[in-house]
Amino acid sequence: KAGVTQTPRYLIKTRGQQVTLSCSPISGHRSVSWYQQTPGQGLQFLFEYFSETQRNKGNFPGRFSGRQFSNSRSEMNVSTLELGDSALYLCASSWTSGRAGEQYFGPGTRLTVT
Amino acid sequence: DQQVKQNSPSLSVQEGRISILNCDYTNSMFDYFLWYKKYPAEGPTFLISISSIKDKNEDGRFTVFLNKSAKHLSLHIVPSQPGDSAVYFCAASGTGNQFYFGTGTSLTVIP
Numbered sequence: 001k002a003g004v005t006q007t008p009r010y011l012i013k014t015r016g017q018q019v020t021l022s023c024s025p026i027s028g029h030r031s032v033s034w035y036q037q038t039p040g041q042g043l044q045f046l047f048e049y050f051s052e053t054q055r056n057k058g059n060f061p062g063r064f065s066g067r068q069f070s071n072s073r074s075e076m077n078v079s080t081l082e083l084g085d086s087a088l089y090l091c092a093s094s095w096t097s098g099r100a101g102e103q104y105f106g107p108g109t110r111l112t113v114t
Numbered sequence: 115d116q117q118v119k120q121n122s123p124s125l126s127v128q129e130g131r132i133s134i135l136n137c138d139y140t141n142s143m144f145d146y147f148l149w150y151k152k153y154p155a156e157g158p159t160f161l162i163s164i165s166s167i168k169d170k171n172e173d174g175r176f177t178v179f180l181n182k183s184a185k186h187l188s189l190h191i192v193p194s195q196p197g198d199s200a201v202y203f204c205a206a207s208g209t210g211n212q213f214y215f216g217t218g219t220s221l222t223v224i225p
Binding site: 004033035040041042043044045048054070090092102103104105106107108 | 116118120150155156157158159160163168187205212214215216217218
């Protein structure tokens with residue numbers, strides 16, 4: 001079974017631009033969660049989508065948004081990029097929402113904002 | 115505000131010895147805890163979990179201990195192997211289904 005895939009793996013953007021990251025979950029998984037990983041902060045929860053609906057949202061500004069498609073693939077968008085948005089963005093999929101389903105992580109997208 | 119804390123950024127252990135990784139949490143509503151392992155350039159991989167109704171869970175060389183009164187959990191790896199060298203994250207969840215992660219501990223097992 002193929003794992004969670006994230007594209008692109010690396011991205012360099014400049015301040016003020018916007019970016020869209022993509023996540024393809026494991027086949028059959030309906031939940032996708034997004035995390036931001038920065039040095040010293042660990043993994044910070046962004047949001048979770050289940051069956052195309054946002055189930056949970058972390059404490060991030062409205063510049064961070066996401067969506068999920070009917071095939072469970074998910075995208076995350078960050079608008080008006082700031083230097084502090086430089087991070088590794090991880091998505092994780094599970095067969096159901098919340099902790100009932102074990103999360104499988106993708107390799108992440110490394111975003112650098114200059 | 116970091117609700118899950120891993121106060122040791124790094125740990126070095128000799129091969130064959132025990133590795134003990136620690137994690138503290140502040141939210142008394144957390145009742146489900148997990149450990150993940152992360153190699154460079156890969157996403158975290160689930161290792162072991164424990165529910166608050168238990169105080170210990172074992173899976174092969176990995177054992178997680180939970181001390182609810184101290185709001186503390188630990189991961190024991192016995193015996194440690196060089197392939198265990200990785201960053202270990204603990205995570206916690208309450209009724210909100212959201213997972214809160216610690217900042218990670220980098221374990222180096224010295225052959």
